[in-house]
Amino acid sequence: MGLPLSIAGLRVPGPSGRVLLSVDALDLPAGALVGVKGPSGAGKTTFLNALAGLAERIEGRVRWGDVELGSLGREARTRFRAAHVGMIFQDFLLFEELDAAGNAALSSMFRPRSERAAVTARAVAGLERLGLRDTGRTVASFSGGERQRVGIARALAAAPDVVLADEPTASLHREAADALVADLAALAREGGTTLVAVSHDERLLAAMDRVLTIRDGQLLDGGTA
Amino acid sequence: MGDVWAGLPILVQDIAVLLALLVPLGVLAGLLWRGYAPGRLVRALLWRFRWANAMFVALIAVSVGMGIGLLAQERGLRQGTAQAASKFDLVVSAPGSEMTMLLATVFLQPSDVGLIGGAAYAEIAGHENVEIAAPLAFGDSIGTASVVGTTAEFATYLSDGAIEGRLWNAPFEAVAGAAVPLEIGARAEPAHGHGDAAEEGAHAAEFNIVGRMAQTGTPWDRAVLVPVEAVWELHGLANGHAPGRAEQLGPPFDADFFPGTPAIIVRATELWANYALRSEFTRDGETMAFFPGTVLANLYRVMGDVRQAMSLMSVVSQVLVASSVLLGLFILTRLFQRQVAMLRALGAPIRFVVAVVWSYAAALLAAGTALGLGVGLAAAAVLSRVVTARTDIVVSATLGWAELHLAAAFLTATALVALLPALAVLRQPVASGLRA
Numbered sequence: 001m002g003l004p005l006s007i008a009g010l011r012v013p014g015p016s017g018r019v020l021l022s023v024d025a026l027d028l029p030a031g032a033l034v035g036v037k038g039p040s041g042a043g044k045t046t047f048l049n050a051l052a053g054l055a056e057r058i059e060g061r062v063r064w065g066d067v068e069l070g071s072l073g074r075e076a077r078t079r080f081r082a083a084h085v086g087m088i089f090q091d092f093l094l095f096e097e098l099d100a101a102g103n104a105a106l107s108s109m110f111r112p113r114s115e116r117a118a119v120t121a122r123a124v125a126g127l128e129r130l131g132l133r134d135t136g137r138t139v140a141s142f143s144g145g146e147r148q149r150v151g152i153a154r155a156l157a158a159a160p161d162v163v164l165a166d167e168p169t170a171s172l173h174r175e176a177a178d179a180l181v182a183d184l185a186a187l188a189r190e191g192g193t194t195l196v197a198v199s200h201d202e203r204l205l206a207a208m209d210r211v212l213t214i215r216d217g218q219l220l221d222g223g224t225a
Numbered sequence: 226m227g228d229v230w231a232g233l234p235i236l237v238q239d240i241a242v243l244l245a246l247l248v249p250l251g252v253l254a255g256l257l258w259r260g261y262a263p264g265r266l267v268r269a270l271l272w273r274f275r276w277a278n279a280m281f282v283a284l285i286a287v288s289v290g291m292g293i294g295l296l297a298q299e300r301g302l303r304q305g306t307a308q309a310a311s312k313f314d315l316v317v318s319a320p321g322s323e324m325t326m327l328l329a330t331v332f333l334q335p336s337d338v339g340l341i342g343g344a345a346y347a348e349i350a351g352h353e354n355v356e357i358a359a360p361l362a363f364g365d366s367i368g369t370a371s372v373v374g375t376t377a378e379f380a381t382y383l384s385d386g387a388i389e390g391r392l393w394n395a396p397f398e399a400v401a402g403a404a405v406p407l408e409i410g411a412r413a414e415p416a417h418g419h420g421d422a423a424e425e426g427a428h429a430a431e432f433n434i435v436g437r438m439a440q441t442g443t444p445w446d447r448a449v450l451v452p453v454e455a456v457w458e459l460h461g462l463a464n465g466h467a468p469g470r471a472e473q474l475g476p477p478f479d480a481d482f483f484p485g486t487p488a489i490i491v492r493a494t495e496l497w498a499n500y501a502l503r504s505e506f507t508r509d510g511e512t513m514a515f516f517p518g519t520v521l522a523n524l525y526r527v528m529g530d531v532r533q534a535m536s537l538m539s540v541v542s543q544v545l546v547a548s549s550v551l552l553g554l555f556i557l558t559r560l561f562q563r564q565v566a567m568l569r570a571l572g573a574p575i576r577f578v579v580a581v582v583w584s585y586a587a588a589l590l591a592a593g594t595a596l597g598l599g600v601g602l603a604a605a606a607v608l609s610r611v612v613t614a615r616t617d618i619v620v621s622a623t624l625g626w627a628e629l630h631l632a633a634a635f636l637t638a639t640a641l642v643a644l645l646p647a648l649a650v651l652r653q654p655v656a657s658g659l660r661a
Binding site: 055 | 260261262263265266268269270272273563564567568569570571572573574575577654655656659660
């Protein structure tokens with residue numbers, strides 16, 4: 001099941017001290033599908049990084065369920081991500097030399113031995129669910145749409161409570177993007193996973209339960225979903 | 226503890242040292258890999274940068290190979306020269322430099338040395354503990370081969386009796402060393418002197434090659450052995466025998482007709498007797514007795530400093546190459562900075578990421594070191610052939626424990642340093658790494 005998100009007084013300063021992102025308050029229920037839109041450079045990726053615990057410094061509160069990210073050290077945040085968060089990247093970030101199954105089950109390599117088989121099985125099942133049958137083929141020969149499907153399978157392989165997606169359809173042509181949006185939304189709903197997807201893609205945003213807008217580092221329509 | 230160690234067989238000590246050198250590597254690998262399975266990712270990285278990796282491995286292999294080749298060659302040369310001197314149990318000569326006499330007798334290097342007279346020879350040859358007392362006579366050459374006058378007894382001893390054809394029965398019959406390009410039945414005129422200074426036609430005589438020694442692994446393989454009487458006669462000297470026995474070849478020699486010899490090779494009846502003979506024939510102003518093996522050992526001791534310097538230079542060159550390789554690794558790891566950031570974003574712990582990057586570097590170092598052992602062996606083999614071809618000292622360079630220890634030390638030290646690029650990758654914040 002997904003985790004609820006609660007943000008209060010979030011400020012993410014940049015290296016120069018300038019505030020890159022400001023969110024006064026935001027509450028999302030567990031299992032919500034949320035799109036985040038806004039112009040380039042508005043702070044969308046910074047928002048996603050703050051939710052993932054990847055921002056080096058934050059002020060305020062970002063709470064996933066009972067876990068306050070700001071109270072965790074760097075490695076504790078890493079463990080939190082490993083246990084609860086799946087991530088999808090705009091340009092996939094796959095290991096070209098690994099096959100689809102190897103990429104999708106990447107997190108099995110650093111999980112306890114007892115969990116590896118389950119992660120791998122979920123990764124392969126996810127690939128097949130996403131229409132990729134040839135899981136033993138190296139991803140170097142995959143199309144953009146296929147690669148992103150591998151990326152989605154990788155994000156979901158560890159059965160995360162939260163999936164954070166950064167422009168997941170930006171590198172895909174329309175047809176592939178539409179199929180991917182449908183699959184991503186369906187998988188998130190099936191698993192009750194909380195999905196936060198940063199995107200310019202109107203069709204992706206239309207498939208979400210709610211759409212947030214960030215402009216000039218400010219979340220404009222915060223509040224409770 | 227020291228006694229226990231000293232009591233262990235040498236082989237066990239060598240194995241223990243090798244393992245001790247590799248233990249830090251194993252411990253580090255174990256600590257980094259424990260609970261993780263980064264093997265597929267490491268293989269993926271190795272394949273992704275395969276050409277750059279191949280270059281690094283080649284660089285490391287050449288560096289390690291040079292060091293190992295030098296060490297193996299030096300040891301092979303030491304063993305070869307010691308082997309060359311092994312048939313020369315005790316040398317008695319006129320007082321002078323032991324080293325000069327060693328070079329003259331064992332390594333056949335032309336030199337001006339004093340002579341031992343007939344009385345001294347007779348005393349040595351007649352000693353109850355002397356089995357062989359072979360006088361030597363130098364001064365002539367056939368082509369590039371030295372002509373060495375000696376006794377048939379010593380020629381048999383030197384070659385362990387392995388002579389194709391036969392030994393000489395007449396003054397101008399000769400036995401060729403294994404590396405002399407003269408066939409049995411050939412006739413050759415000796416020149417007076419050696420090399421460019423040799424005077425062709427100075428002796429109106431010819432030697433008939435009647436035998437050929439098997440390889441002895443000494444510079445004597447490049448010599449033509451003749452009856453010592455023939456050399457004396459060629460130089461207008463008495464031939465060592467009284468006129469009534471002028472046709473005799475070999476001992477006993479007549480002291481009154483003994484023209485002098487630069488050195489006598491002595492073989493004692495018993496091993497212990499060599500020491501007594503050395504003591505007995507070391508006489509101020511008369512004779513000097515020495516063990517060639519001891520002179521070589523002293524030389525090796527002096528050369529030990531040079532060897533250490535060579536080892537140090539080898540290590541320094543390896544460190545320099547390893548440093549440049551590590552610098553290259555720093556650059557390479559920048560190339561997979563995004564993948565590292567992605568791993569961290571997915572929740573990979575620091576230890577896992579370090580394990581991946583370090584294992585990648587360690588694999589290159591291990592492959593380079595292993596290949597370097599082969600390169601070193603090949604280089605030493607080539608050098609050995611060159612040295613053997615030029616000197617006829619059989620130098621056989623093989624991989625020994627010293628080389629394995631050097632390779633293991635290099636691998637462990639560089640693998641430990643290889644943690645640095647692995648840790649450097651982690652300094653980059655994940656968020657900026659994802660954007661890189």
